[in-house]
Amino acid sequence: MAKTDVLTLAILGILQDQPLHGYQIRKLLGAELGPFRALSYGSLYPCLRRMVDTGLIETAGEEPGAATPASSRRARIAYSLTEAGRTRLTEELASAGASSWDDDTFDVRFALFAHTDSATRLRILEGRRSRLSERLEEVSEGLKRMHERHDAYTAELQRHGLERVEREVEWLDQLIENERSAPGGDNPGPASAGH
Amino acid sequence: MAKTDVLTLAILGILQDQPLHGYQIRKLLGAELGPFRALSYGSLYPCLRRMVDTGLIETAGEEPGAATPASSRRARIAYSLTEAGRTRLTEELASAGASSWDDDTFDVRFALFAHTDSATRLRILEGRRSRLSERLEEVSEGLKRMHERHDAYTAELQRHGLERVEREVEWLDQLIENERSAPGGDNPGPASAGH
DNA sequence: CATTAGTTGTATCGCTCCGATACATCGAGA
DNA sequence: TCTCGATGTATCGGAGCGATACAACTAATG
Structure with missing residues (x-):
């Protein structure tokens, strides 16, 4: 293929x-x-x-x-x-x-979820989740080692990145839970996860 | 230049x-x-x-x-x-x-903040903030219009994207506030903004 | 002691992507 | 009428990425 x-x-x-x-x-x-x-x-x-x-x-x-004789329609x-x-x-x-759970692919796959069956949706969501989990660990460990080599701003950048990934994992958890409880549902979950 | x-x-x-x-x-x-x-x-x-x-x-x-005669050191x-x-x-x-406040440039600029004077730091943070504000409005409006053309998953994707941007704005607000209160400080702010 | 695997290290090839740009038509409003 | 903005097709140069090749050092495993 x-x-x-x-x-x-x-x-x-x-x-x-x-x-x-x-x-x-x-x-x-x-x-x-x-x-x-x-x-x-x-x-x-x-x-x-x-x-x-x-x-x-x-x-x-x-x-x-075509139809209108004199009009040379634009291509x-x-x-x-x-x-x-x-x-x-x-x-x-x-x-x-x-x-499917690559950074740049996932969005597109997700946007097509309405045309995807529930089992595949679930597999993609879980794949993405586990991918992010790995990254989570990777970053936290880098962050721990970062304390040794000062520079507060660089560390803050990492900390913020870590938080962003954590948020996305929470989001995925919501979606996965909902997908499990209502496999046929059209709706991605409770209207709002956080806020 | x-x-x-x-x-x-x-x-x-x-x-x-x-x-x-x-x-x-x-x-x-x-x-x-x-x-x-x-x-x-x-x-x-x-x-x-x-x-x-x-x-x-x-x-x-x-x-x-060089030094060791017989060893042909690698380049x-x-x-x-x-x-x-x-x-x-x-x-x-x-x-x-x-x-400086483009998506892909900001990270690098921020990582170099330790070598940047406070006034410039502030200008970059505020520039980034206003950039994200524009985007915030853009997405919210797109989201409003999205209700007309169904597809819950696409809408959820937008909603999540919106939330992510909101988070980043909050983060920037923290940093800006701290930069204003302690212009000479080495530290980017309270150790943790959210969590 | 030998083989294996992992890290350090330099470098290129083909392909895709992006930003900028050019050109052309159409509808609406000044 | 004239201009502005949306619609529409298309390319060019440059920069980026993934994969890959090659090579030597180093640690552990058998």
Whole structure:
């Protein structure tokens, strides 16, 4: 099975509901994933081309001299999933590969949870959790050793990073608990975890 | 004034105390900035070469056939700041350019706070804070609009992202407050902000 | 004593990504 | 009308990353 990078996966995901233009893809993806992880045209268009080349998506360009005779409409290219693309997405959604809990992949996988079955959701959440646990230990140990080599600001940076990871683990615990108690539920959990 | 990218700044910072090998730079930088922001050799060595070319650092290679005659010691290259490099670092530390509060730059700038004067520290912290405030508003508004287009998981992702930013703002507020009350202090603040 | 495994160490290749930029059309409001 | 902002496609140069190769020192394990 050919491997699918994050961007490709995200595009497959957003195209499954409706065909979109490049511009719309960028905008929608930006809205879904937040202002973090901006997606630039410099990566979007090459990726779209790659996907067309490998047959995952196809273009449905609006031909210039069509309905209205005199209007030379601007080139607008709508991308839609091919059968192969839909298959690939399904495969990818069902298989929670180890990379699913990587920092940059997890967000996209999570955004696609509505299209993922409960067992896979759970596996991904737990994988991510254990990944963060490792990091937690790693950082705390580094922090302990840091007391020897002074510099309060560097230590504070580590401390804050540690806290951030701890928060994310708590968040995951909430989600996991809810997933276990309501495997079929559409809702990710109690409306608010903290605050 | 030539612009200095993040990686260059980080290397300047870590070399100011003692000369180091490429390997040690990577390791130390990794320890200071945490397991996030890994630094790969694929970017480190090219950057070191760039810095040598522009005269910011210089190499002090240990010559092979030196002290012990028969031992052909392995090539080990120690990098140290030149006068130009030290000047550049000082300039950069004094001027809190607008890019100082970018996501990927702020960490490095913060790690160098021990070598930064209080006024600049404050300006950077406040710049970062206002940057995050903008983002806060941006995300909250996106979240409000998100209720119209269902998908609980996508919304939850945004909600969690929002919370993370809120946390960071609180953290910054702590640091700013402390910086104001003790401008000369070595300590970033009360040992623990939350928990 | 020999083999193995892990750490220190330098370096490159291919690919992807990003920021900036260019160009063009359309709708709304000054 | 004229301008501004949104929509839309596209590329270029540079920088980053992951993987990988090579090499020597060092500790433990058999």
